[in-house]
Amino acid sequence: MSRSSKAPFSPYNNLTLWLDRRGFTGNPFEYSNAEYEQEALPGYFVDIGEFDQLLHTHQPSIVYAGRGCGKTAQRQMLAAYCRPVQPDSPFLAIHYTHDGFENVFRQAGGEGNEITASHHIHALLQIGMTALANEIAHDETIRNALNHPDAARQLNAYVQRFAPWEKIEFLDTRPVEPGNKTPLELLRGFAQLLKKTGIQSGIVFLDGLDEFSQTAVSLSHSSAFLQPLLGTLPIIECQGLAFKFFFSEELEAALQQNKWYRPDRMIISHITWDEHRLLALIQQRLTYFSKRKPPYEHLAQLCEDDLGMRINQDLLDFKLPRPVIRLLNQLFQTHANQTSPTERISLATWEGVKQNWRQQQTDSFSDLSSIVDSLVQAKDTGLTSETIEPGVLRVEEEKGLVWLGNHEIRSQINPQDYSVLLCLTSHPHDVCSKEMIVQEAWHIENGAGVSDAAIAASIRRLRQIFASVQPDRDYIVTVRGKERAQGGYRLYPAGQHKSSR
Numbered sequence: 063m064s065r066s067s068k069a070p071f072s073p074y075n076n077l078t079l080w081l082d083r084r085g086f087t088g089n090p091f092e093y094s095n096a097e098y099e100q101e102a103l104p105g106y107f108v109d110i111g112e113f114d115q116l117l118h119t120h121q122p123s124i125v126y127a128g129r130g131c132g133k134t135a136q137r138q139m140l141a142a143y144c145r146p147v148q149p150d151s152p153f154l155a156i157h158y159t160h161d162g163f164e165n166v167f168r169q170a171g172g173e174g175n176e177i178t179a180s181h182h183i184h185a186l187l188q189i190g191m192t193a194l195a196n197e198i199a200h201d202e203t204i205r206n207a208l209n210h211p212d213a214a215r216q217l218n219a220y221v222q223r224f225a226p227w228e229k230i231e232f233l234d235t236r237p238v239e240p241g242n243k244t245p246l247e248l249l250r251g252f253a254q255l256l257k258k259t260g261i262q263s264g265i266v267f268l269d270g271l272d273e274f275s276q277t278a279v280s281l282s283h284s285s286a287f288l289q290p291l292l293g294t295l296p297i298i299e300c301q302g303l304a305f306k307f308f309f310s311e312e313l314e315a316a317l318q319q320n321k322w323y324r325p326d327r328m329i330i331s332h333i334t335w336d337e338h339r340l341l342a343l344i345q346q347r348l349t350y351f352s353k354r355k356p357p358y359e360h361l362a363q364l365c366e367d368d369l370g371m372r373i374n375q376d377l378l379d380f381k382l383p384r385p386v387i388r389l390l391n392q393l394f395q396t397h398a399n400q401t402s403p404t405e406r407i408s409l410a411t412w413e414g415v416k417q418n419w420r421q422q423q424t425d426s427f428s429d430l431s432s433i434v435d436s437l438v439q440a441k442d443t444g445l446t447s448e449t450i451e452p453g454v455l456r457v458e459e460e461k462g463l464v465w466l467g468n469h470e471i472r473s474q475i476n477p478q479d480y481s482v483l484l485c486l487t488s489h490p491h492d493v494c495s496k497e498m499i500v501q502e503a504w505h506i507e508n509g510a511g512v513s514d515a516a517i518a519a520s521i522r523r524l525r526q527i528f529a530s531v532q533p534d535r536d537y538i539v540t541v542r543g544k545e546r547a548q549g550g551y552r553l554y555p556a557g558q559h560k561s562s563r
Contacts, residue, residue, distance in 0.1 A: 075501070077398035084364065084405065085354030090347035091391040092505070094384045095462065095477075096135035100142075106346040107139050108132075108339055108383075112331045116306065117143055119329055120263060122298040124307045126314050127333035129272070129461060130384030133308040136333065137267050140306065144265055145197055152262035153304075154197065156190045159270045160473060166287070167276055174276060174283055179290040179297060183245040184224075187252055190264055191225035194256065204259045213258045220252060246296055253302025269308040273462070273473045281316035284309075293322030337378050340386055344374070347387075361390075365407045373412055385460060389419060422460075454555040455528065455537050457487045466531045474527050478503070482520045486538065486553035493541045495550040521551055532557065 081089060090106075093099040110132065116123055117140055127133045141147060144155035165185040170176040198204050198217075208217050243251065256264050268291075271277045277284045291297060298305040309317075311332070317323045348358040362370025373393075377386045393415045397407045456465045464472040464483065475483065481503040486494055488502070500512045503520075521538055528537050535557030541550050 076403070077395055080398040080403055081351075081394070085358070086351045087353045088351050089391065089394060090351040091387045091394060094130070094387040094391070096132070096138045100138055102350070103135060103138055104142055105350040106343075107135060108343045108346060110136075110333050110335065110339060113139070115329070116140065116331065120301075120304045121329050122305045122307070122327065123329040123331070124309060124325075125331050125333060126309050126311045128311045128382065130382050131311075131333045131335065132383060133269060133310075133333065137269050137306075137308055140265070141267060145261070146193075146200070149201070152260075154190075154193055154256060154261050154264045156186065156193055156264050156266045156303075158186060158189060158266055158268040160274055162186070162189050163270070163274045163277065163287070174286050177287060177290055179294045180245040182291040183249050183297065186266065187220070187224040187248060190252055190266075191220050193264075194259070194261075195221060195225055197259070197261075204261075207259050210258075213255070216251065216255055216258075220255060246300075249297065249300055249303070253300055256302055264303050266303055266305045267308070268305070270473075271313070272310040275471070275473045278470070278473065281313055284313055285316050285320060288317070289320070289322055292317075293320070293324075295324065295327060299327070335381060335383060340378055340381075340383065341374065343383055343386065344377075344390070365412075366409065369407065369409050369412060372409075376412075376416065388460065389415065392419065455487075455553075455557065456555065457484065459484065466528060466537075469531045471527055471531060474530075475524070479520045479523050482517070483524060486551060487555070490553050490555050493550045493552050499550070 077089060096103055113136075116125070116136075125133060125136060127136075141155040141157070143151060144153040145151050146155070162185045165188060166177055166181045167174070169181045169184060170178070198208065208214060253264065256262075271284045271287065277287050292307070318325070344361065345359050348360070352358045358364070360370055361373050362368070364370070365373065377389060380386055380389075393407065393412060396415050396418075397403055397411050400411075454467075457463070458465065462472060463470055464475060464480070472480070482499060485499050485502040489498075496514060496517050499517055504512050521540075525536075525538055528535075537554055537557045539552045539554065539558070541552055
């Protein structure tokens with residue numbers, strides 16, 4: 063296909079061309095959220111200390127960190143040493159995150175103050191048995207170990223109760239008596255079952271409370287959710303299971319106010335970044351994505367004169383990895399999207415990026431202040447939340463938040479749909495063609511491998527989430543076109559009343 067017959071080049075395409083000329087295999091700063099970079103993360107992960115201890119200890123562990131400081135990256139790297147990522151690992155990763163939290167609230171009838179230790183154990187066993195069943199399906203050694211009659215009966219009982227699984231051929235399909243074991247005995251039995259497979263222990267990774275709608279409301283809501291689990295030592299000290307919690311730094315002080323919180327029985331660590339680690343983050347990403355020999359190690363190699371050192375100094379003022387990554391991504395995008403980008407980045411380009419960044423932060427603060435002012439006014443005048451103008455759909459990418467009016471809905475949006483939303487919000491009121499969405503949300507040239515149905519499904523899920531908050535408005539409108547590049551979707555941040563369409 064000739065260039066003239068393609069859709070207009072996007073910044074992503076221009077950036078690809080510039081990076082290729084400079085000797086990169088990809089954009090070193092494309093992602094600032096570890097959820098989207100699981101495969102590449104081991105290549106440029108910066109160890110902020112205590113990683114080995116955190117991996118190998120069986121003692122309950124808590125990692126505290128600020129938003130954007132690397133909690134998820136730490137969890138992903140630990141999980142990379144476990145099954146299923148590492149097929150011969152003695153550890154099995156059990157990710158206790160959004161789906162598990164929903165399970166707990168569903169069992170408790172949606173009431174946080176009704177959550178018990180039994181609810182947590184039931185959710186953990188469902189997640190754990192699903193993870194184990196996947197290993198059984200792919201590992202002949204594990205299947206053979208569990209083919210013994212006693213082990214098979216125990217496995218059958220757990221599968222039927224917690225994770226119905228049709229791929230385990232040797233299971234006895236006859237119904238199993240419920241028995242009279244307590245939830246804690248069931249948890250210990252699961253740990254024993256893991257031992258019979260040759261798996262040394264299951265590692266439970268609890269992460270995402272600060273992004274889950276029903277616990278992110280306040281620190282007290284998070285504490286109430288955690289109390290039956292974190293405050294029950296026989297659960298988190300269960301032999302054969304290693305619990306690793308990843309919490310926001312704000313939660314630490316709230317937990318310390320509770321008598322049930324026992325930090326003396328846990329390993330506590332904090333993720334902190336200094337200048338050395340931030341510079342290491344930049345260097346390791348540049349080196350990992352380099353295809354030239356020797357590889358890139360410093361921004362100075364891509365900038366005019368001594369600009370690289372100046373950029374480093376400016377970036378160090380942020381003291382956090384996420385804004386550093388995002389600023390450098392904006393720098394690369396801005397430079398490559400010039401009409402005739404030079405090989406080296408100029409001071410003028412960097413100054414423009416900084417100015418744009420400051421404006422974004424100012425606008426974000428103003429929008430948030432408007433929401434707060436509306437809530438305060440509603441409280442003072444006796445108005446209900448329903449009488450407040452719903453407001454615009456707004457993405458705070460730096461903070462990883464999505465607001466619809468005064469509702470924060472990011473936890474309801476899966477990572478792929480969030481990428482689609484970022485594409486739409488980057489071009490408000492413009493038609494985002496399906497090719498553009500694929501390029502920016504899936505990062506695939508020419509739309510190859512992503513069907514129209516996959517894009518439509520993502521849009522449908524976003525619309526359903528928006529409608530659950532604001533049912534009488536449409537925020538994403540379908541634009542018809544004979545060709546794929548002509549049709550697409552248009553985002554209206556303020557929404558359109560359905561009656562007016």
